Amino acid sequence: MEAIASACMDLSGIDLDRVPSHIGCIMDGNGRWAAKRGLPRTEGHAQGEHALFDTLEGALELGIEWFTVYAFSTENWKRPKEEVRFLLNFNQEILDRRAEDLHERDVRIRFIGRNNWRVPKRLVRRMDEAAEKTRFNKTMTFTIAFNYGGRAEIVDAVRALVSEGVEANKITEAAIAKRLYDHSMPDPDLLIRTSGENRLSNFLTWQSAYSELYFTDVLWPEFGRDQLADAVREYQHRERRFGAV
Ligand code: IPE
Numbered sequence: 001m002e003a004i005a006s007a008c009m010d011l012s013g014i015d016l017d018r019v020p021s022h023i024g025c026i027m028d029g030n031g032r033w034a035a036k037r038g039l040p041r042t043e044g045h046a047q048g049e050h051a052l053f054d055t056l057e058g059a060l061e062l063g064i065e066w067f068t069v070y071a072f073s074t075e076n077w078k079r080p081k082e083e084v085r086f087l088l089n090f091n092q093e094i095l096d097r098r099a100e101d102l103h104e105r106d107v108r109i110r111f112i113g114r115n116n117w118r119v120p121k122r123l124v125r126r127m128d129e130a131a132e133k134t135r136f137n138k139t140m141t142f143t144i145a146f147n148y149g150g151r152a153e154i155v156d157a158v159r160a161l162v163s164e165g166v167e168a169n170k171i172t173e174a175a176i177a178k179r180l181y182d183h184s185m186p187d188p189d190l191l192i193r194t195s196g197e198n199r200l201s202n203f204l205t206w207q208s209a210y211s212e213l214y215f216t217d218v219l220w221p222e223f224g225r226d227q228l229a230d231a232v233r234e235y236q237h238r239e240r241r242f243g244a245v
């Protein structure tokens with residue numbers, strides 16, 4: 001990966017034995033980053049790719065086992081047609097450019113989201129290929145949430161329960177969790193959102209019940225391994241109680 005060449009990150013103040021196992025990231029602010037520079041929004045997305053792979057490099061260095069990013073939401077179809085088309089192509093290009101590198105770094109690539117008619121077949125094929133090729137990798141699971149919505153995911157789980165004929169008294173939290181898009185994915189310990197928006201926008205709705213939330217004003221194209229380290233430092237000062245005392 002290109003990021004390998006750049007300087008090592010500052011790990012001071014981080015206890016590497018207590019890093020979050022799963023970090024989720026809402027990569028927001030690409031459009032505003034571009035607008036500030038008088039560039040088209042698409043330039044912000046392009047710059048966001050560098051931010052993503054620098055952050056991923058940092059996550060590998062920190063030993064994060066699960067790293068999940070929000071790439072395209074079920075609500076993002078509301079954007080102008082040209083931007084949607086750009087994002088679909090762009091995500092395919094990223095896979096073409098990066099899947100092999102990730103494979104060499106022993107990263108397992110996975111996808112969560114609704115696999116419906118709206119997602120072009122060729123993109124689905126690339127996603128399947130990337131997931132298949134990397135499925136035995138162990139160092140990190142990198143999950144891309146694409147055409148993903150937390151509510152849609154819960155609806156899909158409930159539909160599965162109903163179509164399996166599961167009785168009402170057998171519907172438990174575990175039964176629902178088992179039918180989410182990736183039932184092996186642990187709940188995120190830390191959720192990061194960039195760009196100063198303090199909301200989750202339908203990301204990991206079920207799984208985030210007890211996640212620590214970290215909001216930063218940094219726009220996504222300016223995020224990277226150092227900002228990830230800051231988030232982990234802050235996380236390590238939080239006290240997680242899960243309802244107990
Ligand atoms: C996040 O940046 C990327 C996607 C949602 C695909 P935005 O495109 O939402 O950027 P802003 O929020 O308009 O600045």
Ligand code: IPE
Pocket residue numbers: 026027028029070071072073075076197199201
């Ligand atoms: C959330 O960002 C979705 C992704 C980062 C893919 P949005 O920019 O779509 O969210 P809102 O509209 O500001 O809530």
Ligand code: MG
Pocket residue numbers: 028029030
């Ligand atoms: Mg946004």
